[in-house]
Amino acid sequence: MFRPTYPIRTARLALRPVALDDLDDVHAYQSRPDVTRWMLDAGPRTRAQALASVTAMAGEDALRAEGDCLALAVVADARVIGTVELVWRSAADRTAELGYVLHPDHHGRGLATEAATALLDWGFGEFGLHRAYARCHARNEASARLMARLGMRQEARHVESYLFRGEWADRLVFAILAREWRERQPPQG
Numbered sequence: 001m002f003r004p005t006y007p008i009r010t011a012r013l014a015l016r017p018v019a020l021d022d023l024d025d026v027h028a029y030q031s032r033p034d035v036t037r038w039m040l041d042a043g044p045r046t047r048a049q050a051l052a053s054v055t056a057m058a059g060e061d062a063l064r065a066e067g068d069c070l071a072l073a074v075v076a077d078a079r080v081i082g083t084v085e086l087v088w089r090s091a092a093d094r095t096a097e098l099g100y101v102l103h104p105d106h107h108g109r110g111l112a113t114e115a116a117t118a119l120l121d122w123g124f125g126e127f128g129l130h131r132a133y134a135r136c137h138a139r140n141e142a143s144a145r146l147m148a149r150l151g152m153r154q155e156a157r158h159v160e161s162y163l164f165r166g167e168w169a170d171r172l173v174f175a176i177l178a179r180e181w182r183e184r185q186p187p188q189g
Contacts, residue, residue, distance in 0.1 A: 001063070003062035015074060016073055017072065018060070018072070018073045018080075020054060022073055026083075027047055029081075029101065029104070030044070031044045035103070038140045057073075063086070065088070066090060066091045070088075072084050072115075072119065082100065082111075083099075084115045086119060094129050096123055096129055113150065130178050134174050137171065138157060138169065144174070148174070151176050152176045155174065155175050
């Protein structure tokens with residue numbers, strides 16, 4: 001089992017497991033159309049749907065087996081402002097998929113980059129990933145910019161590769177290798 005030492009701290013944030021007590025904060029952003037616009041499940045979430053989401057994420061505090069998701073609350077000023085996650089896609093290939101969502105009130109300050117960086121640091125460090133990738137709808141420019149800020153390169157544009165709200169959509173795939181991640185990091189000491 002692989003579990004970070006909690007909380008993972010950054011200059012402005014703490015990353016920790018999601019708890020049932022986070023429902024109000026999570027519902028505050030999951031209920032917004034501008035947050036759910038690019039999510040596969042249609043539309044803003046009701047409180048009951050947000051509770052189901054929080055309940056599922058509350059059990060995702062470690063990577064125990066291939067396919068597991070590590071979902072962490074992004075906490076700023078004692079409030080959950082979003083989540084970051086790593087999904088263990090392949091043990092043999094040491095690969096995981098990065099995901100993230102942040103309340104729009106906190107956009108534009110580098111907080112999503114800070115949170116994702118901290119999770120990738122753990123993934124490439126303690127967890128021993130070789131490769132991390134992330135995907136987004138081709139029109140989700142903000143997500144693509146975030147992946148680029150993380151140093152991920154665009155590896156693919158899958159044309160009309162999935163049904164998104166009844167229409168065929170293009171998907172962008174970005175990735176970074178452990179050695180590339182280490183080369184981007186400032187020297188320690």
